[in-house]
Amino acid sequence: MKWESLSGEQKSEVERQLAVIRRGVVEIVPEDDLKNKIANAVATGKPLNVKLGLDPSAPDIHIGHTVVLHKLRQFQELGHQVQLIIGDFTGRIGDPTGKSETRKQLTEEDVKRNAETYQKQIYKILDPQQTKLYYNSEWLAPLNFADVVNLAGKVTVARMMERDDFTKRYTSGLPISIHEFFYPLMQGYDSIALDSDVELGGTDQTFNLLMGRTLQKEYNKPGQIVITTPLIEGLDGVNKMSKSLGNYIGIDEEPNQIYGKSMSIPDRLMLKYYELATDLSNEELAALKAGLADGSVHPRDAKMQLAATFVRMYHGEEAAKAAENHFITVFQQRALPDDIEEVSIAAEQLEDGQIRIVKLLTLLDLLPTSSEARRSVQQGAVRLNEEKITDINADISPKDGDVLQVGKRKFIKIKLT
Template structure:
């Protein structure tokens, strides 16, 4: 391997540049000096690093929280490196128990296949497909014999496995730990062995699994990978990790107006974190924005509108971003109805008595996914009919053709009878 001190001044400058880009927003690089040496060898020889991310397709859609690590991968691609994207179709049948107090439900083969297809459609909104090698880890895990598995498991002690916080907590509180769960970090680590990975990325909750890759590569006589941990990003509530189950997320496949409107509800104190971790703006732009906010020359509202527009531009296009901004200004800043409102028919059988319960209407029209969610929206004052707030979740309403029903700040439908 070509060492740092063997590089020309120009090559050393390139390595420093790459380190600065890679280090942006990361929590930890283990070990950083080894990364510097790997980059030095890459720059000197023109050999791209193999940078791995493993995805267990346990959820069908990608949100902004998921994109933090994907943007880091994209940065590696722009620096000339090769991404190894692993769809965990094998490990996904087990599920990583990280952060859970109990065994995660195992996915079926059909679940994994369906979710993996959705991931692939969405992930190339960020990654360059020409610099991404896609793998399914069943390619090398399924052929392992029982003897191979025994040999693999013999390379790590139970004491080492119990260093994982979630295992320790469950053991001390008497929560069950199934033996097969120990194999998840072993299999993820073995992925790095099979692909001879140089760098592996993951959130801070994946630290144990990333370091297991280093351990197993050493056991198999390979050069050890670098582990890079990226932070978890808080959701729109500003408190909890972004999650679909908590409803505090922005999905990258959502409509432009939805993305823009949701982004405008990001707490001011988190704006720069979102810019740093989840957008493609340069370090120079980020530093200028930070300085402007601190000096008061950039208004937080303007910075947030730029953030919202950036998300729409990244996941749709410039035209959609401009239209979403105009929609937001018209509807929410000027408190006017949008020019175009989707017309939705109410099934005749739902109006046999001439009226319909508010909660039922919201679910029938698909404005809320469940009765409980609809009830909460009404209780929170988020539902309006012809701009008049509806507050009784048990109430019934009589509709007429052309009524405007609004849920929250972004959902509008025109009733058709």
């Protein structure tokens, strides 16, 4: 549908949709084609197919992962259809992007377990009624060797070596397995199988996303639009949000954890989190920016609103209010919370009534590993009855009612059994 043939009302709708889609994105390739696709959708009432591929190798979703999911939700609110692809076939290879070595292939059982976890979490953001879920084994597994050779013949080795990670590994003498070249080919083939109009991904996925556009044209199909979203820094304000670095906010974490972690977001990144990872409208975001700029909104209040927004999005309004009250009680008024969880420990787990602090922290599930427990103690993040413990070799004599605390957000009350 040509732009010139649209009515004035239809043109306004196209511009409105473009304004929403442009929010917080790094690049749209090419934007003119996106405008034409939206114009056709507005004129015909046929929604665009907007694709996102998920490699189910790390299923616990954090705020960094939600940046692209919120962009998908915006497309849904504009009336378009999301094609969500669980890469159960590509996941057996693993995306080599940014890796300095060949990744270990996942088993079929690993992929299935991780994919199930993803599905439970993504619908906290996406509308399931406007989401079509696929497993790419549906079309990749049936390909025969002749099909694979034909697909591989569409792209040169030189094109593959344009990827920085492949080039660095090659020049450094590190191995590159042939099957790793097939990852972008298979991701691109997903777009062929589903006739995707748009594909989204982080900036680290640009090569893979453009491969879909290239292959669609090779198969005489309209090339998809590629939209890249930024990678968001974690709570340290420096590195990309990552569970392995511990600088993340998980969407399945407890409300008090989400709220407390959000309050440690660096001030300079606060608006970026609002723009990329919340459901605030463009108008609400503009008003917030103006308020911070003219001083009518205090940064502390804006951050508390951000923390409450995250909790509300993933746990509901009531949980958000409770988490805010908890934060005010514990951190602003510096009092212990009233609703501390009670955790039991059996007397036989103690030696002469004592236990090493590191072992106690892991035994009570306050920290997942001994190394993290030692690090927390050394950093002064552990308190027993509000007294700081800094010796990793300290022996504790726990009593009924003792309050053990890690950081500013984790509290448990000990019960001896």
